[in-house]
Every structure is written in C-alpha cells, then in structure tokens.
Amino acid sequence: MVETVLSLKRKYCVAVAWAQDPHTIGAIHRTVSEGFIDAYLIGRTSDIIKTCRSEGINEKLFKIVEAASETIASSMAVAMTKNGQADIVMKGLVGTDIFLKAVMNKKNGLMLPGAVLTYVGAIQIPAYHKLLFITDPAVIPYPNLAQKVSMASYAVEMAHRFGISKPSVALLAASEKTGKHFSSSADYSAMVEMAEKGEIKDCIMDGPLDLFLACDKNSVEIKGIKTPVNGEADILMFPSLESCNPFYKALMLFAHGELAGIIRGTEKPVVVMSRSESQISKYYCIALSCLMV
C-alpha cells in the first residue's frame, strides 16, 4: 500500500487535531520523512514541542498551530481541510465523539449531503493470504439495511482503489443459516439480491456466512456449502459495531494484525484511530487516506 502511495509521487497535507501524543507524532514523522506528507499539528504548542523533543523528533518538520482545547483543535483541523489547506484530517489524542462532532457539523463539517458516515478498515493478518477489508468497527452501532448497503459500497470502492476489480464480500453472522434469531439475515438476503441486480456494483456478495466459510476454503469443503465467496473473502461486512470492534482488536493484539482505516461519507478522507492504536497502524492509516483522496 505504501509503495502505491509513493508511486503517486504526490505530497498530501494532513491536519491533525490535538496532535500531542507520541504515537501520533511518531507516525506523522515517518510519513513526513518518507516524503509523502506535509502536516499541520494542531494543539497546545508547548505540549507538542515537548512530545517531539522527548521522542527525539525535530518539531520544525511540522507546521504547529496553537489550539486551546480538544474541541477547538478538532474544529480547526476540519475547517482547514474543508477550505483546502489540507487534503486529509486526522484525529490525535482527542476523544472520537468530540472529533466526529466537528466532522459532522452541518455548517462547517465535511459530510457529503445525504451520505452515511461509517468506517472502512484494511487489515493485514499473517494468517490470511491477502488484505481483508472490514466495516464498521467504529461508527454505526447497529446499521439498518440502507446503512449496510452504504458500508458495503464504501468497502467495495476501497478494494477497487487497491486494484481488486471484483472483490468478494462476505456478510458475516454466527452461522450460515438464516433465521429469526439473527436480525441481520433479512438485510443480508436483500443485499445479496441487490448485488445480483447490480445495485451494489462490481463485487461478489454472499451471506449470511460465518467467519470460516468466509475465509477458510477447507471449512467450505468440509461443510459442503456452495458460496461464491468460497473462503476467499476480500471484505467482511459485520452485523454490528459490537462484533466488528473486538474482531479487529483481537486480530491486532493476538494475531499480529495491522489495521489501517478511514471514515467514509465525507468529502475528504478522515483518519480516526483509537487513541491506543500503535504508531505503525497510525502510519498505515495515513498512507491509506492518501489513496482515498
């Protein structure tokens, strides 16, 4: 992914809200050093400089903009991105809810009219033979059908940007059986039909599927189930934030996974990472957002 970004031979400008923690500054520093990013760090100047120095990073590599609070820093970062000073806006040490409020602000925010705000991530796991795109680990607790359709479309679009022309989308559940106990089955059936009719374009979609049927060819064979996804999923669509969030966290902590993700539904890429995310994950997120500009 990073190679693709570097091959674009372009510099992107990121505005970071409340950029005071070592993970964020470290990640930004790497992208700046590698030459594909210019950065505005918005926050308490003294704290930013302090963090830079304790990390041994030259603060002069960044444009530091003073802001007195998390809320002000968030609004400033969003405003700078909206007016074109920056291509990408990124969350630093600020809480996700405060940051997203600024992004979603009706007048000064970055939302596209009528768009669904959601999150798409790309996760790299040593135990899987390719990148896996997931949605939504961060924004919509219990998506309805319309929101699920948007989520899937955004994920498909992201896979396209990675050069996967017809990604396989697995609509995940606890079992491949549809049933009244599982609220998402009805939505899933509708989505499969929409994909067949071309309302969700350029993808192969099936569900409900459990994780094994989505990602493990062996299980597909053992169970003898016919699915076009066939253990080769590129995209995992989760029934809820509750299920997607521990999934990606478990992969990062227990399966040596690395996640990059961005907010979709906005006019410019918005990078939101959990504050506890590692520096390398934050770095990948910035690279991913460049691809989505």
Added chain:
Amino acid sequence: MVLNTLSDLKNIVAGGPRKKLILAAAQDQHSLGAVLKAWKENIVDPILVGDTESIQNICISNNYDITGLRIIHEPDLLKSVEMSVRMVNSKQADVLMKGMVGTSTLLKCVLNKDWGLRTGNLLSHFALFEVDTYHKVIAVTDVAMNIAPNLKDKIAIVNNSVSCLLRLGYNMPKVAVLGAVEMVNENMEATLHAALLSKMNQRDQIRNCIIDGPLAFDNAVSLESAKHKGIKSEVAGDTDILLMPDIEVGNVLYKSLVFFAKAKVASIILGALAPIVLTSRSDSEQAKFDSILLAAASCK
C-alpha cells in the same frame, strides 16, 4: 493460581481420581479418536454407548486398540443418548460427550425433567483459549449457545464460568464484560448490562470473582491499551473470563482466534449436572482432545 497453557490442565487431572466419560452414540470416528487418545493418556476412563459393530468397524479401519474398554450396545441413536444421560444422572459417569448425534437431540435429553442433567442453571458454552500472545489462558463465553442473553442470562453465564474456573483452582477470577467501547452508552444495551454486572459484583450479588465492564477488547487484554486510555481497572489487561454481549459477537471472535490467531481452544457446556463435550466435525483433533481434558479437569 492461573493456567498458563491448556496442557496445565493435565496436572489437575493427574492429581485426582480418573473421571469416567460417556460417549453417547459412540460410532463416530471424529469423537472416538479424541476419546481414545484421552484414554491412552490417562485423562479419562471412557464408556462407549452405541452400536457395537459400527464402533468396532471404525476402530479396525483406524487401527484403534480398544481392548479392555467398556462398550454398551445400543444401536438406536436416541436410546443410546438417553441411556448415556441417565447414567450421568445416576452418577455412573462424570462427563457426557456427544458422538454421532445432533446437538439438539443431545440437549433435549440433557434438559429432560425426569432423568436429564438439569440443575436449574442456564446451560452455557465455555471456551478456554490458549493464545501465545496472551500471558495466560482466557475464557470466552458464550460463543455458541445463548443467542442474545438478557441480564439474567448473563449473570448465569458469569456464574457458570466462574464456578468452572474455581473448580480448576482459580481464586477470584477476573471477568471483563466486553463492549465495543468502555463508556456506558445508553444506546448499546451490552454496555448497560456491563455496568449492572460490575455493580452487582461490587455489592456481592455476584460473588467469587472481580467483574469490570464495559471494557473494549483491547483494554480487557492489554494493560498498555488500558493505560493509554486512562482506564483504571483491576481487570484490564489481566482478564480470565471475557463475557460476550451476544452470539454474533462471540462467534466471530471465537472463529477469528482459532483461524487467524492460531489459538488452541477447549470448550465445554456448563450449567448441567456434569460438563458436556460437544465437538463438531470442523474442530481439530487437538481441540477435541483439549475439550475432553477441560471437562475432566473441571469435574467436581
């Protein structure tokens, strides 16, 4: 005391009298192989209930030596399950295991009011994971049985799991109630349940454990993540039991740990008179063996 690996369960088993395991409808190659391995390793004394001829055929074609093993001939599937359950009910065996029979058939017998294995407790699925990226084993519940547990069900699931760990020798196991976020959010029922469970624990309504939640997955298993978010919790980063909001969350997580994190797992059903081993065809040989091991170790 905590378990660092699933193999540590062998020490618990070695310390006590050999437990009797009944394999119901034993003419099933997948479960039979694991049961015989556990027998050879002195983990359990098996009793096979089922069609003797089919059992013998399977053993011959797989080179299993069953000399000296007790086999009770009952060719009818349902009758063999009923007989197995009745034997556990009358304390002739300590562990029940499913062979060539559907899960629902087995559970129907287990729940029989007259001769089943009811205790008045909810039945729940308990999966014990060994992940090389975590410092001890971690239980995840319920990923397979209760679809959308309400608060009352979750209390029962916690109690089932805590009692199981106590029987394994734990003292005050740490329970993290999983949420997508660590803040209580009135729109996310799981976080409300988590807050209530934590408070009930503080008030001694749920005993013998330390409960905290909601905790997001990273905070439950990583002290560094919890510190980064400024969360103060006795449970964070040191979880023994991870309570799932519902089966949709639990099932994907369970499968991702098995498939992506290459975790070892042992799972049993709790809440009945005896631990029940329900393995499926897609479980690995190791997982079936470890489940028998866990069942034997967790007997009273």
